[in-house]
Amino acid sequence: MKWYITCIKNYFNFTGRARRREYWMFVLINLTVILSLLFLSFYTEEEFGTDFPITIMFIYILFIIIPHFAVVVRRLHDINKSGVWWFIRFVPLIGPFWLLYLLCEDSWEGPNKWDINPKGIGNEDVIDQIGNE
Secondary structure (H helix, E strand, O other): OHHHHHHHHOOOOOOOOOOHHHHHHHHHHHHHHHHHHHHHHHHHHHHHOOOHHHHHHHHHHHHHHHHHHHHHHHHHHHOOOOHHHHHHHHOOOOHHHHHHHHHHOOOOOOOOOOOOOOOOOOOHHHHHOOOOO
């Protein structure tokens, strides 16, 4: 849940890096919420004749679009790719699979032009500077 909150706090943050765990936990919680609301909407529509939960689901999806795009861009930065690589998903047939492959790839070791490695791997020069200020 902390990764989900981190992504929501970074609502418009398209800089920096996001670990695989941050991205996939965010996706998992979003899928859980959306599927729960969808199930609830089917149940309430049958029992009570209302489609209020599906309205809430669409509002939630509209709320979550920007943080999702931001975490995808930060995830691409983590593997040393520009956020422009997100548009590869529009290549017919292979694009979505290629983006999925990129999102599953391990972090770039050490710092890159977007930030230091969030895992701490390859950040020895940063660690060596601690206490030397």
